[in-house]
Amino acid sequence: xxxxxxxxxxxxxxxxxxxxxxxxxxxxxxxxxxxxxxxxxxxxxxxxxxxxxxxxxxxxxxxxxxxxxxxxxxxxxxxxxxxxxxxxxxxxxxxxxxxxxxxxxxxxxxxxxxxxxxxxxxxxxxxxxxxxxxxxxxxxxxxxxxxxxxxxxxxxxxxxxxxxxxxxxxxxxxxxxxxxxxxxxxxxxxxxxxxxxxxxxxxxxxxxxxxxxxxxxxxxxxxxxxxxxxxxxxxxxxxxxxxxxxxxxxxxxxxxxxxxxxxxxxxxxxxxxxxxxxxxxxxxxxxxxxxxxxxxxxxxxxxxxxxxxxxxxxxxxxxxxxxxxxxxxxxxxxxxxxxxxxxxxxxxxxxxxxxxxxxxxxxxxxxxxxxxxxxxxxxxxxxxxxxxxxxxxxxxxxxxxxxxxxxxxxxxxxxxxxxxxxxxxxxxxxxxxxxxxxxxxxxxxxxxxxxxxxxxxxxxxxxxxxxxxxxxxxxxxxxx
Ligand code: SIN
Numbered sequence: 001x002x003x004x005x006x007x008x009x010x011x012x013x014x015x016x017x018x019x020x021x022x023x024x025x026x027x028x029x030x031x032x033x034x035x036x037x038x039x040x041x042x043x044x045x046x047x048x049x050x051x052x053x054x055x056x057x058x059x060x061x062x063x064x065x066x067x068x069x070x071x072x073x074x075x076x077x078x079x080x081x082x083x084x085x086x087x088x089x090x091x092x093x094x095x096x097x098x099x100x101x102x103x104x105x106x107x108x109x110x111x112x113x114x115x116x117x118x119x120x121x122x123x124x125x126x127x128x129x130x131x132x133x134x135x136x137x138x139x140x141x142x143x144x145x146x147x148x149x150x151x152x153x154x155x156x157x158x159x160x161x162x163x164x165x166x167x168x169x170x171x172x173x174x175x176x177x178x179x180x181x182x183x184x185x186x187x188x189x190x191x192x193x194x195x196x197x198x199x200x201x202x203x204x205x206x207x208x209x210x211x212x213x214x215x216x217x218x219x220x221x222x223x224x225x226x227x228x229x230x231x232x233x234x235x236x237x238x239x240x241x242x243x244x245x246x247x248x249x250x251x252x253x254x255x256x257x258x259x260x261x262x263x264x265x266x267x268x269x270x271x272x273x274x275x276x277x278x279x280x281x282x283x284x285x286x287x288x289x290x291x292x293x294x295x296x297x298x299x300x301x302x303x304x305x306x307x308x309x310x311x312x313x314x315x316x317x318x319x320x321x322x323x324x325x326x327x328x329x330x331x332x333x334x335x336x337x338x339x340x341x342x343x344x345x346x347x348x349x350x351x352x353x354x355x356x357x358x359x360x361x362x363x364x365x366x367x368x369x370x371x372x373x374x375x376x377x378x379x380x381x382x383x384x385x386x387x388x389x390x391x392x393x394x395x396x397x398x399x400x401x402x403x404x405x406x407x408x409x410x411x412x413x414x415x416x417x418x419x420x421x422x423x424x425x426x427x428x429x430x431x432x433x434x435x436x437x438x439x440x441x442x443x444x445x446x447x448x449x450x451x452x453x454x455x456x457x458x459x460x461x462x463x464x465x466x467x468x469x470x471x472x473x474x475x476x477x478x479x480x
């Protein structure tokens with residue numbers, strides 16, 4: 001699509017209008033290094049305007065019926081579907097996600113809106129038997145209030161709708177600070193929400209290159225009742241501390257370091273195929289991409305052969321091309337980090353069994369890399385690489401596999417490959433992770449709760465669990 005066909009907004013979206021800001025920042029296409037757009041650079045003033053708008057709109061939006069909110073969301077679904085190719089191409093230009101994956105993400109993002117448009121009608125209360133004959137105990141649901149959301153660049157659309165859809169279903173208003181790198185996706189959604197008939201002030205987008213300036217205003221504002229964040233554990237912790245000062249509800253989807261366990265009774269070909277999807281999705285830049293592949297010693301060679309055969313077939317290239325599997329990393333910092341992790345592992349004795357050749361493309365590309373002989377003293381085995389780097393280790397037995405998998409402060413996603421049903425229960429019981437894929441390398445879906453244990457976060461997104469995060473429960477004691 002030409003730039004004219006992509007037609008995206010670049011101004012901030014506040015109280016139902018696209019508005020200019022004093023400054024703009026350049027959004028760079030990571031595949032070409034070219035400026036894609038000059039985007040509104042919001043500061044304190046816009047953050048305050050957004051808070052006022054979200055507060056005022058909440059007073060009426062919370063009184064709408066679930067059926068009214070659901071109808072607007074259904075229209076939004078149709079508009080997302082009608083604009084899916086445009087949204088996918090915007091995303092690919094912003095962050096370098098291969099176009100076939102961007103199309104998949106638009107579907108995934110739409111799925112959240114569709115699911116919560118239906119679930120809005122099923123926000124139930126409860127009556128609880130009282131111990132007094134003259135009393136009735138009622139529990140009612142109410143929206144939490146205006147929400148401040150901060151989303152990551154690696155899923156420019158889905159990480160918004162995973163928060164926005166339950167918030168709208170519940171009756172909350174919403175302010176999003178999208179990542180500077182993928183702000184256009186958020187603004188394009190604002191246009192569609194406006195077209196869908198969402199009342200002014202229910203949704204605002206405040207792009208910025210000065211995240212903490214905007215965040216500090218909104219986190220200090222007592223009218224904002226919830227923070228929903230996806231990003232690093234470090235930043236999430238700082239935000240949660242600030243949110244605590246005005247006692248906001250908090251959902252945090254933070255970093256991960258996903259183990260991928262392949263037991264000797266697994267279907268090795270299937271395990272290798274799922275490891276590919278899991279590891280190399282979005283060039284390894286997802287929170288639930290495996291960072292550590294552990295294979296039982298007896299099947300190490302068979303697994304490695306099956307895995308390397310597939311790695312050799314990956315096409316690294318321009319993300320807009322239909323057959324590209326691996327696009328660029330999002331920025332120079334991301335590329336440098338992945339290279340540092342590889343260098344550290346090689347220095348400490350790992351072997352590079354794929355990835356020796358430099359990529360043909362200039363710029364932020366990295367050849368998919370497989371490392372063997374990895375140990376837990378290497379950075380790659382402890383910190384999120386966020387790149388196409390697959391470290392492979394071995395284990396002797398089930399107890400060792402579980403101990404290695406749990407040897408991390410994180411607890412977002414883990415993967416288990418086995419054909420033994422009893423082992424499935426034993427291992428999933430023992431793993432300290434919020435999401436476990438059993439013979440499944442890509443478990444994410446709108447109906448299921450996504451979120452982590454330990455340093456990987458607080459709360460869940462998706463499914464009916466995700467809706468509760470945007471609801472207060474009021475206990476009403478009625479004396480007859
Ligand atoms: C993430 O990387 O945070 C999201 C991944 C997913 O939804 O599958």
